[in-house]
Every structure is written in structure tokens, then in C-alpha cells.
Amino acid sequence: MSAFVAQSIQSKKMSDTKKTILITGGSGYVGTHTVLEFLQDGTYDVIVLDNSSNSIMEGLRRVEEMTGKKVPRYQVDLIDKQAIQGVFDKHKIFCVIHMASLKAVGESCKRPFFYYKANLFSAINLIEVMQENDVYNLIFSSSATVYGPPKVLPLVETLETGGCTNPYGRTKYFIENIFRDVCTVDPKWNMMFLRYFNPVGAHESGIIGEDPMGVPYNIMPFVAQVAVGRRQEVQVFGDDFDTPDGTGVRDYVHVVDLAKGHLAAMKKIEEKSDVQPKIYNLGTGTGISVLEIISAFEKYTGKKIPYKMAGRREGDVATMIADASKAGRELGWKTERGLKEMCETLWNFQSKNPYGYQGKEQQ
């Protein structure tokens, strides 16, 4: 708690002229890259709220080192409404980017109660505190998973959502619905949902990147851990999907492009709009298969990636590809980093940080 007090005193000296953005979950993978882009852009002041233990705060510490700027951060669990209020007491917040979320699909299937409680209580407490403090600008980190198994491709924002195949996805779907209903009845709300497709890669410096806990559920960090010798081989879950090579096809988006998407979204949310909520897919519009990922990684890094075929995982679908044209038109956002940069930056981070931020094998 003393750290909390120290941070809050420090934070009182933030710029008086810049608007302050609160990023929940700002010490995570997408969070750190987004904080970095915001600090480098310089338009906004940024504060971070996260329930992570200090060891996991290493990513944000590195962002501070890279930029020479301090980021006020609060170790607050969003399940604790009073603690959220404490942060709002100390800062005049213009907009919240709500990224904080339990997000491991596999874990959510094993511990659904834990996921529902954490993600739903967090979202509901957060918007309640926002309302009580007259803060009505909200950007919510949603996910392509809200579309459920695609009936048509590419996935466009106007499609019906639902039919999600795992508890994690359902939490995102439920929260979108709650937020939509809330902003539909109260015109003070200004909300945006960003539906991430598959974030991959790392900052080009190799200083920050993804640091998954336990066995990665997603293919890219799995490949990188095999490349660095932490795991023997990649398991390819399903080779009998209705796709060109039989493996799952996803729309991978470079985390730096994704981070820049938040900056574009932030500038957009400052325009008043009657359309509530505004919803944008953040993807590239291009599908890449698991085998293409493995082969690209080998090509761009020179590392051999052994793999073996395994059965499908429950709930995995054949193909997810974004129609990302709306974000292009309305946010002026387009991705600039392709498969080459995804592989190279991931490998750059992984080879410099073979065991992630901890520097050793995690339990």
C-alpha cells in the first residue's frame, strides 16, 4: 500500500494540459506496447491500473526505461470497486482503455467460474466507477472471438455476434452486450469496441514482447519457445480443417500495429458521434495458416522448428479473417507489418529474453 501512496504523490505532478488516459491491464502484452506508443506520441498522459505482481511489471518498467518517462501505475484489482475509486480520486481521467482481462482460452475452459467472476465484475465495477466520476469515454479491448464460428468470411463488424465456443470468449461477448445496452440508454457514453484478431510479434527493439504464463495456447509464442529451446516441438492442433493446408487459418496482427490502432481509436473517440458503440475490427484482412507460420518463422529466423500433428482442440474453428476496412476508413489505421516483421521481432525478443521477463524458467 505504501507503493500505492508513493505513486499517487508522484502522479499529482502530471501535465495540466494533456488529457489523461487510464489503461487497465497496461502492463500486459498489448498493454505495454500500447503504453509505449502513447508515450512516444506524447499527445496524452497515461496511467496504468493492473493487478499484476511486481515481477510481471517488468515490461512496463522497460517501457519507462525506453522512453525516459514515468508511468503512474496502480496495483489494483478491478474486483475491488473502492480501489478503482482511489485511482479516480487521484487523477482527472479523460478516457479509459479497458484491456485488463483474464485471456487464456484453455484455462477459461478449466476454470470458468474464475473467468466469469474476474472479467464480468471488473467490467461492471469499472463502468460504475466511471459513471460515478463523470468519465464517459471508454475503449474496450474486445476480441474476434465474439463472432463465434464464422458463417461468412471475412468477418465484418455488422455481423451478428454470439455462439462463442469457450468461457473466455463468452466473457468478451457478455461484456460487449452489457456495455452496448448501457451506452444505448445514456447518451453521455462514448464507447468503442476494438475487436482484436490475433496479436503477435514484439517491439522491434526486442526489449518488450509477449511473456506468456505456462504453456502458450497460441501458435506464435509456442513456435518461439521451441526456437529458443524451451520446448521440443510445436503441436499443430488439427490438420483436417477445411483450409488449403488443413491447419487453422487466423488473421495475425503485429502488436505494434495493434498498439497504434489504440492511438488512432483514441483520436477518433474525441469526435462526438451518435453511433454508439463504435466497433472496429483490428486485423490485417489476411489469413495465415499454422503451417505457414512455422515455415515463415524458419525462413526469417533460420531456426528449424520441429512440429507434430495433434488432434483438434475443442472450440477451435477453421478460419478467422477480419474485414479490417472500417478501421482503415474511419480510424485511418492500417497495418504496416507483415509476416516477416512478425517473425523477426518475435525472435528478436525471444532470443534476447529466452525465459521472458523473469529471466528463468517459470513454474
Add this chain to the structure above:
Amino acid sequence: MSAFVAQSIQSKKMSDTKKTILITGGSGYVGTHTVLEFLQDGTYDVIVLDNSSNSIMEGLRRVEEMTGKKVPRYQVDLIDKQAIQGVFDKHKIFCVIHMASLKAVGESCKRPFFYYKANLFSAINLIEVMQENDVYNLIFSSSATVYGPPKVLPLVETLETGGCTNPYGRTKYFIENIFRDVCTVDPKWNMMFLRYFNPVGAHESGIIGEDPMGVPYNIMPFVAQVAVGRRQEVQVFGDDFDTPDGTGVRDYVHVVDLAKGHLAAMKKIEEKSDVQPKIYNLGTGTGISVLEIISAFEKYTGKKIPYKMAGRREGDVATMIADASKAGRELGWKTERGLKEMCETLWNFQSKNPYGYQGKEQQ
């Protein structure tokens, strides 16, 4: 708080041989009728948890008077997890029937945040406390609304759910999903969802019945309030539905039949079953239109019911009819009260209690 303590001391003297059933929301419309059936049956001890103010507790007081039995009741808001634990500390609970819910469709459209927070936090807190106290039998009061706008009729339990047209419905749909995921991963859970169709009528004594707050959203209590002179005419919302007479068709189920359904469900939940959750429609399988309701009410009560046509309400669908055969087969439950009894018992209650339990016009 002193009332709470007093009740808990009293409750320690419950029967040692009977299993104790906790009914959340037990002082409400379906709640009071269910408590009455359980007390009259005598197989189980019943305790009630409700956040209602004392004035609304009148229904439960009358049930005690009717049966000569005391029902331990706790004025606890399910948003307060510690207070729920307090009830579990005082009673060895065998099964929870979770009826407590905000349930006014129209209000939920105006105050969605209020609905989401109340209904979701309640459900999540309740099952967390149940888990922590090793209580794994749960009967959840769900609703036909989880089916969304019907694609086929009658509605059978195996149909896909979702696409609900209002926040109230979404809370029921979300909670079903949360509960389903939770019991899927933990075989200790023994869950049942009862999907109510449209509960109407009152106990034949006329002592307990429905006491809606404000303007009734549902047709039957609206008709009864017109009959008793509290309102001038019934508004019929929509006469251009694709139904025989153009007005909405619903599956009305007498509240005493519905209450008996809970007793049948309770006996069923004592059988071990691998199917989790067990889901039952509680309806009659017969559709009745709004105009048929009005004309039946006139016929069976001799009261003239003026009505006027009004536009459709958002989210209202043409027809909802249950396939109620599964509850018949597996619970041995079938409805015994038809439209005549629905009208007569409603009028009996309404004419004896023109302003409900309060005895005067409500604000």
C-alpha cells in the same frame, strides 16, 4: 441487523431430519406460492433470502399465517457476499432455488446497468458461496426469454438459446451460460434450470398473488387492475403480429402449477444424474392471445375490460409456446389449471386486494 440475529436464533430450531432448501427471492410472486407448496408438502424445511423491504414481505407473512409455520427469512442482498455467507453459517443447506432477480422487462431496457449488476453479481456471488460451503444442488429460475425470438415452435429445451431482445432476458441467458460452464467442469454440481413461460393467476384462497410495482408490463395483472378500477383500459401492444387475431400469443402457466413444478424439480434433483445441467420448460404447451385473455377474463369474472390497440413494444415477439413434454416425462409434472382458473384466481386475489399487499395506491 437485530431482526437478522433474531431470525437466525429462531431458525436454529429447525427440524434435524428434513433437508433445508434456501429459496432466494422467496418473498416474490412465484416465491411465495412456491414456499407455500413446500410448506404444505412438508418434505423439506424452507428458508428464504430476499432483499425486499418489510412491506413487500407481507406475502410471506401471509404464507406463514396460512400454514401456521414460520419461515426463517433473511433480508440479504445477494450483491453482499459476506451476508450470504452469514446465512450459510446458520443453516446446513441442501439445495438452493435461485429465484431472486430483477425481472421487469421494460425497466431493464431503461436501466440496463442496474439489471446487469444486480442479476449477474447475485448469481456469481451465490454460486461462489455455495462452492465454499460444499452446497452443490441448485435450481435456477430461468425464463422462456432465453430462447430469443423463436425460429420454430413449440420451444423445446434442446433449441439453441440467445438473441434475447432485452437486458432482462440477457441476464437470464448469461447466467444460464455461466452456470452451465461451471457445472460442466465440476462434477460435484447438480444443477437444474427451470425455464418459466408466463406465470399468471394466484392462490385459490385469494390471500397471496402477484403484486406488481408500478404499471404492469404483463397483460394479466394489467387486466386485473383495469377490472378493479385502478386503470381505465388495457393497452394491447401490437395487433399486427402473425397470429390468428394479430395479438401476441403466450404460454400462460398458473402460478400454483408453477410452484408445484419446483417441488417436482426438487424431488428430481435428489436423483444423481450425469446430464448437467438438467433443463425443463415450465409451461402448458398451449398458446393464448392477448384478446383471448381479455375475453376470458370478462367471461369468468363478469367484469367488462375496455381496451385499446397500441403499437408493438420493442422486442416483443409474435408467439412463445413451450414444448412442456420433458417436464411431464421426467418430473412427472403437468399443469392442472387452465384459463378459467387463471382468470378466477387472479380476480379473487385482485378483488380482495385491490391495491396489492400495500392496501393503497403505490407510488
